[in-house]
Amino acid sequence: MILIHNTASGKKEELETVESGHVRMYVCGVTVYDDSHIGHARSYVSFDVMRRWLMHRGYRVTYVVNYTDVDDRIIDRSNQTDEPWEVIARRYIASYDEDMDRLNNLRPDITPKATEEIPDMIEAVKTIVDKGLAYEVDGDVYFDIEKGKQWFGTLKHQSIDDMRSGARVEVDERKHNPHDFALWKSSKPGEPSWESPWGKGRPGWHIECSTMSSKYLGIPIDIHGGGMDLIFPHHESENMQTWAIEGKALAKYWIHNGWLMIDEEKMSKSLDNFFTIKEILDRFDPMVLRFFLVHTHYRSPIDFSDANLEEARQAYERLATFRLALERYTEFAEEEEVEGLEEQVEANRLIFGRSMDDDFNTRLAVTQIFELVRIGNQVMMDHRLSKRLHRILEDTFDELTGVLGLEFDLVGGEGASLVAGLVEYLIELRHEARDAKDFEKADGIRAKLKDMGVVLEDGAEGTTWRVER
Ligand SMILES: [Zn+2]
Numbered sequence: 001m002i003l004i005h006n007t008a009s010g011k012k013e014e015l016e017t018v019e020s021g022h023v024r025m026y027v028c029g030v031t032v033y034d035d036s037h038i039g040h041a042r043s044y045v046s047f048d049v050m051r052r053w054l055m056h057r058g059y060r061v062t063y064v065v066n067y068t069d070v071d072d073r074i075i076d077r078s079n080q081t082d083e084p085w086e087v088i089a090r091r092y093i094a095s096y097d098e099d100m101d102r103l104n105n106l107r108p109d110i111t112p113k114a115t116e117e118i119p120d121m122i123e124a125v126k127t128i129v130d131k132g133l134a135y136e137v138d139g140d141v142y143f144d145i146e147k148g149k150q151w152f153g154t155l156k157h158q159s160i161d162d163m164r165s166g167a168r169v170e171v172d173e174r175k176h177n178p179h180d181f182a183l184w185k186s187s188k189p190g191e192p193s194w195e196s197p198w199g200k201g202r203p204g205w206h207i208e209c210s211t212m213s214s215k216y217l218g219i220p221i222d223i224h225g226g227g228m229d230l231i232f233p234h235h236e237s238e239n240m241q242t243w244a245i246e247g248k249a250l251a252k253y254w255i256h257n258g259w260l261m262i263d264e265e266k267m268s269k270s271l272d273n274f275f276t277i278k279e280i281l282d283r284f285d286p287m288v289l290r291f292f293l294v295h296t297h298y299r300s301p302i303d304f305s306d307a308n309l310e311e312a313r314q315a316y317e318r319l320a321t322f323r324l325a326l327e328r329y330t331e332f333a334e335e336e337e338v339e340g341l342e343e344q345v346e347a348n349r350l351i352f353g354r355s356m357d358d359d360f361n362t363r364l365a366v367t368q369i370f371e372l373v374r375i376g377n378q379v380m381m382d383h384r385l386s387k388r389l390h391r392i393l394e395d396t397f398d399e400l401t402g403v404l405g406l407e408f409d410l411v412g413g414e415g416a417s418l419v420a421g422l423v424e425y426l427i428e429l430r431h432e433a434r435d436a437k438d439f440e441k442a443d444g445i446r447a448k449l450k451d452m453g454v455v456l457e458d459g460a461e462g463t464t465w466r467v468e469r
Pocket residue numbers: 019022
């Protein structure tokens with residue numbers, strides 16, 4: 001039994017799929033106007049882990065993630081840079097795909113682009129207009145939220161009337177209710193546009209996702225996911241639209257991942273505490289970033305800081321070192337059994353599974369992997385590791401880390417430690433040269449290493465080095 005926290009009910013619910021044995025899952029994709037940031041990394045790694053776990057439990061999973069490749073922000077960027085919007089969209093789709101591959105997210109089964117689905121979106125808007133639930137003003141079409149108010153609040157847990165008295169929103173005289181949202185937007189000359197019954201324009205963001213999820217998965221889909229910031233207005237609006245069109249809810253389970261904070265503040269482009277995935281991967285191995293993300297439960301906030309990433313790096317290294325030691329181990333003990341350890345490994349495996357079944361609790365699951373490491377290191381140190389237990393440890397470790405999408409470089413690991421040894425040796429030679437006042441030689445070593453991409457930094461604690469990629 002798998003429990004999933006459903007934002008709609010605010011509770012954990014047992015997963016019961018619409019079709020037996022088949023999970024149909026839609027996660028809102030990125031708007032491709034810039035490189036993806038680490039908030040995106042968090043979200044898509046979280047959903048990738050869920051998908052992997054559901055597959056591990058024997059479900060067939062159909063996983064759809066779209067690209068929002070027409071949007072105000074893409075148009076703004078195009079106006080600023082004089083680049084065609086299609087070129088910008090294509091570049092950042094490729095950039096996103098590259099980031100996801102490096103983070104070892106499995107490619108989705110279907111990745112629709114909004115711009116390739118426009119006729120279906122126009123049909124969807126037409127249906128809502130025909131039912132009298134939307135109105136047109138000057139080529140824009142708005143969803144009439146008063147007329148759909150019985151469907152409002154599934155995720156926000158507030159009624160339209162609560163909303164009216166509470167929030168401050170921009171007043172637009174053309175709208176019936178300030179919360180009415182655009183299903184279709186008229187375009188200015190030079191902007192991307194498609195012919196429609198309301199003139200040239202483009203779809204609103206919310207109708208894109210309603211259309212693509214129902215087209216590729218059928219309604220209701222099992223799981224609709226995204227970051228917490230998408231609950232309102234995006235997902236609430238998607239759900240209302242689908243009620244309006246299909247007469248039923250868009251999804252059975254709504255899953256939202258928690259915030260990613262930077263040094264305990266909310267990430268924000270304007271506050272300049274903002275990192276792209278590429279910036280982080282210049283400094284950290286993709287598996288370290290992935291480990292950092294999965295060792296917290298997906299609904300808890302994550303605090304992103306250099307210190308926390310460094311901690312994750314050390315923890316990941318501990319796993320990598322263990323896996324390599326296991327790989328190289330040859331001095332097997334004779335006896336078939338070490339009292340109770342096989343059972344202990346199996347117990348860790350079961351607790352891992354129970355944690356994952358409980359709303360994908362990767363935080364608890366990861367502790368079980370470290371239990372394996374503890375057991376394994378102990379028996380290796382004691383020279384009590386039998387061939388049989390060795391195989392069980394290896395299989396279990398690979399199974400559990402694999403479900404989290406963590407990989408370990410068993411060949412490169414040896415190369416990497418060889419490189420580290422050589423660099424340390426050259427640093428030592430450089431210090432000796434400096435002590436002997438042979439600065440030419442010392443600077444020569446530094447320059448040579450720099451040519452090879454190894455940067456030295458002298459500090460109070462001695463010299464550190466890093467590889468600049
Ligand atoms: Zn099916």
